[in-house]
Amino acid sequence: MNTLVIAEHDNQTIADATKKAISAAIALGKDVHLLVAGENCADAVADAAKIDGVAKVLKADDAAFAKLLAEPLADLVVSMADGYSAIITAATTNGKNFMPRIAALLDMPQLSDITAVVDANTFERPIYAGNAIQTVKVSSATIVMTVRATAFPAAGEGGSASVEDLTSTGDKGISEYVGEELTVSDRPELTSAKIVISGGRGMQSGDNFTILESVADKLGAAVGASRAAVDAGFVPNDYQVGQTGKVVAPELYIAVGISGAIQHLAGMKDSKVIVAINKDEEAPIFQVADYGLVADLFNAVPELDSAL
Amino acid sequence: MNLKLQIKDFTMKILVPVKRVVDYNVKIRVKPDQTGVDLANVKMSMNPFCEIAVEEAVRLQEAGTATEVIAVSVGPAQAQETIRTALAMGADRGILIQTDVEVEPLAIAKLLKGVVEAESPDLVILGKQAIDGDNNQTGQMLAALLGWPQGTFASEIKPEAGNIGVTREIDGGLQTIKLNLPAIVTTDLRLNEPRYASLPNIMKAKKKPIDEKTPEDYGVDVTPQLEIVKVAEPPVREAGVKVETIQELVDKLKNEAGVLS
Numbered sequence: 334m335n336t337l338v339i340a341e342h343d344n345q346t347i348a349d350a351t352k353k354a355i356s357a358a359i360a361l362g363k364d365v366h367l368l369v370a371g372e373n374c375a376d377a378v379a380d381a382a383k384i385d386g387v388a389k390v391l392k393a394d395d396a397a398f399a400k401l402l403a404e405p406l407a408d409l410v411v412s413m414a415d416g417y418s419a420i421i422t423a424a425t426t427n428g429k430n431f432m433p434r435i436a437a438l439l440d441m442p443q444l445s446d447i448t449a450v451v452d453a454n455t456f457e458r459p460i461y462a463g464n465a466i467q468t469v470k471v472s473s474a475t476i477v478m479t480v481r482a483t484a485f486p487a488a489g490e491g492g493s494a495s496v497e498d499l500t501s502t503g504d505k506g507i508s509e510y511v512g513e514e515l516t517v518s519d520r521p522e523l524t525s526a527k528i529v530i531s532g533g534r535g536m537q538s539g540d541n542f543t544i545l546e547s548v549a550d551k552l553g554a555a556v557g558a559s560r561a562a563v564d565a566g567f568v569p570n571d572y573q574v575g576q577t578g579k580v581v582a583p584e585l586y587i588a589v590g591i592s593g594a595i596q597h598l599a600g601m602k603d604s605k606v607i608v609a610i611n612k613d614e615e616a617p618i619f620q621v622a623d624y625g626l627v628a629d630l631f632n633a634v635p636e637l638d639s640a641l
Numbered sequence: 642m643n644l645k646l647q648i649k650d651f652t653m654k655i656l657v658p659v660k661r662v663v664d665y666n667v668k669i670r671v672k673p674d675q676t677g678v679d680l681a682n683v684k685m686s687m688n689p690f691c692e693i694a695v696e697e698a699v700r701l702q703e704a705g706t707a708t709e710v711i712a713v714s715v716g717p718a719q720a721q722e723t724i725r726t727a728l729a730m731g732a733d734r735g736i737l738i739q740t741d742v743e744v745e746p747l748a749i750a751k752l753l754k755g756v757v758e759a760e761s762p763d764l765v766i767l768g769k770q771a772i773d774g775d776n777n778q779t780g781q782m783l784a785a786l787l788g789w790p791q792g793t794f795a796s797e798i799k800p801e802a803g804n805i806g807v808t809r810e811i812d813g814g815l816q817t818i819k820l821n822l823p824a825i826v827t828t829d830l831r832l833n834e835p836r837y838a839s840l841p842n843i844m845k846a847k848k849k850p851i852d853e854k855t856p857e858d859y860g861v862d863v864t865p866q867l868e869i870v871k872v873a874e875p876p877v878r879e880a881g882v883k884v885e886t887i888q889e890l891v892d893k894l895k896n897e898a899g900v901l902s
Contacts, residue, residue, distance in 0.1 A: 400816075402818065403781065403784075426810070426811045427811070427812075429793070429794075430791070430794070432781075433746070433777070433778035433779075433780075433781035433782045433785070434781045434782070434785040436778070436782065436785075437747060437750055437782035437783075437785035440747075442745055442746075442747050442867050443746070443776070444867070445776045445778060446775065455870060459875070460678075460773065460774055460775055461678060461773060462772060462775065464669050465669065465671050465872050465873065465874065465875065466873050467869060467871075467872050468870040468872075469868065469870065470868040472868065507821045508790040508791075508792075508819070508820050509818060509819045510818055513813075513815065513816045514814050514815045514816075522812075522813075552901070563830065563831070570829065570830060570831050571811075571812065573830075576772070576775065577770075577829075577830060579812070584900050585894065585898075595668065602878055605900065606900050607878075620878075621878045624881055624890055624894070624898075625882070625883045626883070626885075626886075627883065640888060641901075
């Protein structure tokens with residue numbers, strides 16, 4: 334019995350999050366097969382075959398899989414699930430969308446967002462917004478789980494996996510892709526950036542985020558936000574760092590005007606170094622910050638900008 | 642005669658599953674014996690994402706698109722309060738599937754499938770995840786069991802005759818999909834801002850009917866399949882130092898932490 338990992342990709346390259354999920358899959362001790370379902374995904378398949386630790390790449394190239402919609406993808410995975418004792422994917426919005434559909438079709442429970450592999454059947458995962466860590470043992474015939482990418486290192490390169498073509502299971506046509514509005518940015522992606530600078534309610538407006546963006550561009554950092562800043566309409570939801578948004582663990586996390594609600598801390602407390610800039614010295618963010626600066630952000634951030 | 646209903650070329654019945662969870666403002670504590678989280682004497686509320694689901698359903702009803710909104714909950718007797726909250730927000734009636742077992746998402750989805758088969762809704766709106774288990778599974782699992790399409794993490798929905806447009810919060814921005822009805826939608830934060838129930842509506846909600854059921858009524862075994870070995874506190878992160886100036890901060894980041902070059 335082998336382990337199946339479902340890849341996230343843009344038909345060109347395999348996502349970093351998938352390479353991290355592969356590390357979790359390797360820890361189960363079985364052969365790892367990587368499913369690349371997409372449309373005109375030959376380049377992604379070639380990229381997949383080079384990943385260290387992947388024994389076989391399964392290619393499903395069909396218009397039905399162009400956007401990884403849950404309905405056709407789940408049907409495909411269920412059609413090939415025999416022979417796998419574990420099915421794994423990264424806990425991205427795609428993975429979170431399609432994986433429970435696969436689990437239910439297989440009549441298996443799912444583990445969401447695992448952060449550690451204790452042994453081949455036992456895993457850790459955060460609950461209550463990361464305020465408790467649950468250790469769970471799975472005894473079902475197939476382990477179905479999503480992996481919190483920030484908790485695992487990315488699998489390296491150097492493999493030379495074989496490639497097998499799968500027969501498409503098609504699309505029943507109950508769901509249809511209409512369009513996408515992706516945030517256009519030259520900055521790195523939040524979940525893979527080495528440095529993240531985030532703003533909270535203290536930013537007072539969306540326009541004021543330009544002062545963070547200027548610092549971000551000097552540092553090669555991504556820009557994030559707290560849920561409060563998203564709720565207040567300052568920035569779009571895909572900026573959100575926290576339990577209900579993105580979970581990040583960069584080398585350096587700079588929290589600006591963020592009080593440090595539990596739900597935000599859950600999304601960034603595994604960062605290597607945390608800096609907090611807030612004018613309220615009682616703000617809970619200072620309890621997790623390695624370096625705290627009690628100051629008005631509208632003075633401190635421009636000063637930081639010119640100091641870099 | 643309801644004029645709104647007459648001029649609409651389509652109407653729908655909506656089912657909204659709701660969960661009773663620890664209030665989102667409560668700082669939870671892990672039990673010393675590591676068997677779980679201490680829920681004794683803790684304030685409980687409706688899961689915030691479920692509130693958004695109820696709100697959306699009630700708005701569709703106010704717009705004349707929905708003919709009936711049914712709130713359903715799986716949980717202990719006290720989950721009735723959670724259903725009352727949904728009724729006070731505007732849902733028409735409730736169903737409580739009572740059990741003291743902490744039911745896993747797959748079994749919840751099987752119970753909800755039973756409710757869907759009995760009630761034949763056109764749309765089921767659920768919260769994307771509950772803030773206790775943080776599983777983010779039930780809606781997708783229900784869609785799978787019913788063979789229905791799913792629109793998860795919705796920030797906007799546009800029902801039409803026979804289908805529904807769903808704008809989804811995805812990692813890089815927004816994605817819009819179109820689903821055949823009946824369908825499953827799960828809510829994300831920006832879908833709407835839930836209302837507070839007014840006192841008259843809270844009073845009115847007390848008279849709205851709640852059906853009481855058990856898992857056995859739906860022939861579903863709710864015995865957990867996953868074994869919780871332990872529940873522990875997360876590693877504590879120590880507070881560091883305060884710096885006085887930006888210059889000192891930059892210096893420490895460069896020379897002490899080594900994260901800036």
